[in-house]
Amino acid sequence: xxxxxxxxxxxxxxxxxxxxxxxxxxxxxxxxxxxxxxxxxxxxxxxxxxxxxxxxxxxxxxxxxxxxxxxxxxxxxxxxxxxxxxxxxxxxxxxxxxxxxxxxxxxxxxxxxxxxxxxxxxxxxxxxxxxxxxxxxxxxxxxxxxxxxxxxxxxxxxxxxxxxxxxxxxxxxxxxxxxxxxxxxxxxxxxxxxxxxxxxxxxxxxxxxxxxxxxxxxxxxxxxxxxxxxxxxxxxxxxxxxxxxxxxx
Amino acid sequence: xxxxxxxxxxxxxxxxxxxxxxxxxxxxxxxxxxxxxxxxxxxxxxxxxxxxxxxxxxxxxxxxxxxxxxxxxxxxxxxxxxxxxxxxxxxxxxxxxxxxxxxxxxxxxxxxxxxxxxxxxxxxxxxxxxxxxxxxxxxxxxxxxxxxxxxxxxxxxxxxxxxxxxxxxxxxxxxxxxxxxxxxxxxxxxxxxxxxxxxxxxxxxxxxxxxxxxxxxxxxxxxxxxxxxxxxxxxxxxxxxxxxxxxxxxxxxxxxxxxx
Numbered sequence: 001x002x003x004x005x006x007x008x009x010x011x012x013x014x015x016x017x018x019x020x021x022x023x024x025x026x027x028x029x030x031x032x033x034x035x036x037x038x039x040x041x042x043x044x045x046x047x048x049x050x051x052x053x054x055x056x057x058x059x060x061x062x063x064x065x066x067x068x069x070x071x072x073x074x075x076x077x078x079x080x081x082x083x084x085x086x087x088x089x090x091x092x093x094x095x096x097x098x099x100x101x102x103x104x105x106x107x108x109x110x111x112x113x114x115x116x117x118x119x120x121x122x123x124x125x126x127x128x129x130x131x132x133x134x135x136x137x138x139x140x141x142x143x144x145x146x147x148x149x150x151x152x153x154x155x156x157x158x159x160x161x162x163x164x165x166x167x168x169x170x171x172x173x174x175x176x177x178x179x180x181x182x183x184x185x186x187x188x189x190x191x192x193x194x195x196x197x198x199x200x201x202x203x204x205x206x207x208x209x210x211x212x213x214x215x216x217x218x219x220x221x222x223x224x225x226x227x228x229x230x231x232x233x234x235x236x237x238x239x240x241x242x243x244x245x246x247x248x249x
Numbered sequence: 250x251x252x253x254x255x256x257x258x259x260x261x262x263x264x265x266x267x268x269x270x271x272x273x274x275x276x277x278x279x280x281x282x283x284x285x286x287x288x289x290x291x292x293x294x295x296x297x298x299x300x301x302x303x304x305x306x307x308x309x310x311x312x313x314x315x316x317x318x319x320x321x322x323x324x325x326x327x328x329x330x331x332x333x334x335x336x337x338x339x340x341x342x343x344x345x346x347x348x349x350x351x352x353x354x355x356x357x358x359x360x361x362x363x364x365x366x367x368x369x370x371x372x373x374x375x376x377x378x379x380x381x382x383x384x385x386x387x388x389x390x391x392x393x394x395x396x397x398x399x400x401x402x403x404x405x406x407x408x409x410x411x412x413x414x415x416x417x418x419x420x421x422x423x424x425x426x427x428x429x430x431x432x433x434x435x436x437x438x439x440x441x442x443x444x445x446x447x448x449x450x451x452x453x454x455x456x457x458x459x460x461x462x463x464x465x466x467x468x469x470x471x472x473x474x475x476x477x478x479x480x481x482x483x484x485x486x487x488x489x490x491x492x493x494x495x496x497x498x499x500x501x502x503x504x505x506x507x508x509x
Contacts, residue, residue: 050375070383077381088376102380105387151380
């Protein structure tokens with residue numbers, strides 16, 4: 001279970017999150033939406049302690065992680081897998097080495113055969129069988145995200161975090177990534193937190209949709225309820241209509 | 250200490266503190282965790298083997314120039330055969346370790362900062378952290394260990410090439426007597442000179458790796474950030490090596506005097 005209490009974060013003079021409260025139960029799938037620069041990725045990075053809050057607390061399975069040092073966090077992070085916006089693949093390694101990385105670094109030692117088998121299974125799961133020997137530079141954006149997902153699921157974590165998984169991808173590839181997220185969620189029964197501003201993606205992958213607005217969680221509802229909302233701010237975001245004063249020309 | 254905040258002195262002290270913290274973290278990791286042999290060997294190859302050409306050229310030409318300069322002075326007082334002794338002591342004590350370290354700082358320090366800096370701006374270091382891997386264990390420790398192991402070996406190579414090149418120039422170009430030259434060199438260049446040089450090389454290896462890693466891990470976002478981190482890694486490593494050399498020489502000489 002993930003619990004965020006009164007979380008605040010500022011970068012210099014710019015406040016990004018203010019008293020954010022959030023609770024995500026085990027096995028739940030949550031989509032966090034909001035405007036670009038609205039603090040979605042910042043919130044996600046607090047959940048896995050890549051960022052430290054100015055105030056507030058983050059609890060993972062009831063354990064506060066904000067005052068833990070980097071070594072103590074290693075144990076907590078074993079519960080997590082994260083897919084980055086740019087995939088963040090290790091470019092000095094092949095696809096197989098990228099996916100095998102968490103297994104090689106685990107305290108529990110796997111044999112070379114076990115690692116090879118798990119890597120092949122993870123790549124098959126993301127529809128990229130036989131790409132073990134390729135380098136990240138040879139892959140398209142969608143393929144890189146799939147490899148990033150394979151690397152995140154190869155050690156079967158309890159919680160999967162996705163940072164804008166469909167950003168920069170064409171609608172067909174975005175659709176396949178959405179289906180993949182749903183397939184992984186259902187197969188591994190993981191808790192999924194998906195940060196996105198792709199409305200179609202949010203509607204499909206989340207059992208619940210949270211909207212960040214003005215540094216706080218503005219809306220929190222099931223997808224059907226959320227997308228039927230008549231709240232002007234929610235409606236404006238869903239319909240993608242800019243304020244007249246935001247017009248550039 | 251508020252008056253220091255935001256000033257260059259404050260930034261400098263903060264940077265110094267962070268490098269010290271990185272050194273402590275790396276040492277703790279080195280003592281408590283098993284180092285990956287594969288990563289270590291790759292870094293030794295990259296830092297040690299791939300620096301051969303730079304070190305050989307530096308050592309060789311430094312030895313030759315030093316030999317010629319010393320010969321010109323000694324020849325005036327008919328002490329030609331003292332040339333190689335001066336080269337031997339200078340190469341072992343100062344020039345071998347310092348010039349090798351400066352050349353390696355330029356090649357390896359820059360490469361370490363650029364590689365880790367690029368990993369930082371492309372979120373690869375964050376990815377490491379999410380995969381329950383401490384960046385210091387994975388990135389800093391193998392580089393630190395490889396650098397501190399490789400620098401003394403490269404220094405020995407540089408000293409050997411420097412003395413050898415000076416011998417060849419002295420004997421075959423300037424006509425110095427080979428036997429007396431060699432005898433004088435062995436007489437005046439003690440084991441202690443070589444030990445001093447190796448201690449210095451060990452320390453400089455640590456400085457190059459630590460500053461390179463620190464600059465890479467703390468670089469700001471974007472291509473400009475990586476470029477700046479790379480430049481600063483080379484400049485700060487070089488300056489730190491030169492300043493450290495002075496104090497290290499004083500300390501080692503003092504220790505040697507007390508020992509004698």
